Amino acid sequence: MPAGRDNHSMLAYRHAFHAGNHADVLKHTVLTQVLRHMAQKDKPYTLIDTHAGAGGYSLASPEAQKKGEFEHGILRLWDRTDLPPAVADYMDLVRAFNPEGGLGRYPGSPEFARQLLRPQDALRLFELHPADVQSLAAHHADRPRTEVHREDGFSGLRAQLPPPSRRGVVLIDPAYELKADYGLVVATVREALQRFAECVILVWYPQVTRLEAAQLPKRLKGLAQGPTVKGWLHARLTVQPLDNQGFGLAGSGMFVINPPWTLHAAMKASLPYLAKTLAQVPDAGFVLEQHAP
Numbered sequence: 503m504p505a506g507r508d509n510h511s512m513l514a515y516r517h518a519f520h521a522g523n524h525a526d527v528l529k530h531t532v533l534t535q536v537l538r539h540m541a542q543k544d545k546p547y548t549l550i551d552t553h554a555g556a557g558g559y560s561l562a563s564p565e566a567q568k569k570g571e572f573e574h575g576i577l578r579l580w581d582r583t584d585l586p587p588a589v590a591d592y593m594d595l596v597r598a599f600n601p602e603g604g605l606g607r608y609p610g611s612p613e614f615a616r617q618l619l620r621p622q623d624a625l626r627l628f629e630l631h632p633a634d635v636q637s638l639a640a641h642h643a644d645r646p647r648t649e650v651h652r653e654d655g656f657s658g659l660r661a662q663l664p665p666p667s668r669r670g671v672v673l674i675d676p677a678y679e680l681k682a683d684y685g686l687v688v689a690t691v692r693e694a695l696q697r698f699a700e701c702v703i704l705v706w707y708p709q710v711t712r713l714e715a716a717q718l719p720k721r722l723k724g725l726a727q728g729p730t731v732k733g734w735l736h737a738r739l740t741v742q743p744l745d746n747q748g749f750g751l752a753g754s755g756m757f758v759i760n761p762p763w764t765l766h767a768a769m770k771a772s773l774p775y776l777a778k779t780l781a782q783v784p785d786a787g788f789v790l791e792q793h794a795p
């Protein structure tokens with residue numbers, strides 16, 4: 503796998519400012535569907551989260567309140583009674599993280615894992631920020647078969663593949679603050695597939711005016727062509743035009759390699775609803791495409 507980052511100088515990004523925004527809604531709806539599908543077989547699997555974040559976020563914190571991104575994401579869905587099944591499933595997990603009733607906290611990807619993994623499944627969390635690593639270690643101390651690594655997730659993935667049970671899911675969710683992240687994602691996915699072609703790989707990427715971001719899905723499609731790979735699925739949710747960047751992220755995408763066969767139908771029923779409900783301008787929209795050899 504490519505040489506990742508071994509210093510902490512690039513840790514300006516804090517997910518606490520963005521937790522529960524439209525990008526998290528898309529990412530965690532897809533993650534929920536994938537983990538549900540994995541649990542249909544008794545055989546254990548390993549989930550590797552290469553950029554885990556803090557695991558959970560208070561929506562009352564100064565960071566979350568600063569731009570109120572969650573207000574245009576999870577909050578718009580919170581009281582709805584007409585959620586499509588996959589979004590309702592995801593919402594149940596967000597509710598379980600808020601046992602007091604109101605929307606006070608938003609779960610990060612490790613918390614979705616915590617709720618959906620069975621005791622026989624293994625969890626590997628990679629994170630570089632010291633405070634986040636501490637919070638992950640504290641919250642996951644009681645979960646069996648769990649390791650928290652304060653290590654670069656791009657290169658740390660190498661030692662995890664193939665997993666002992668030969669069933670595995672990888673979530674690659676970097677901040678993309680650096681242009682280099684796009685290349686690192688491609689190189690990491692390429693090597694992951696060489697090591698373990700059956701791996702289910704989920705890549706999140708931002709929709710921003712950057713050539714590398716526009717090219718990323720195309721480059722991932724190229725990697726997911728081999729005879730041993732069972733296709734890909736690409737879901738993108740756009741809530742405002744790309745040239746409106748002053749007002750935040752235009753949208754984001756999830757690219758899934760070796761997707762569960764049920765994912766397309768689940769997202770087909772969810773994306774029009776999400777585009778309509780989370781739209782910040784009239785011409786919001788989505789893309790859903792897949793290749794199943």
Ligand SMILES: C[S@@+](CC[C@H](N)C(=O)[O-])C[C@H]1O[C@@H](n2cnc3c(N)ncnc32)[C@H](O)[C@@H]1O
Binds near residue numbers: 507513529609630677
């Ligand atoms: C977008 S956030 C992750 C959010 C999380 N996956 C979720 O869905 O809740 C990206 C995280 O990656 C961490 N990070 C940055 N560079 C990293 C690296 N090379 N390896 C592992 N983590 C890194 C950042 O500190 C940040 O917490």
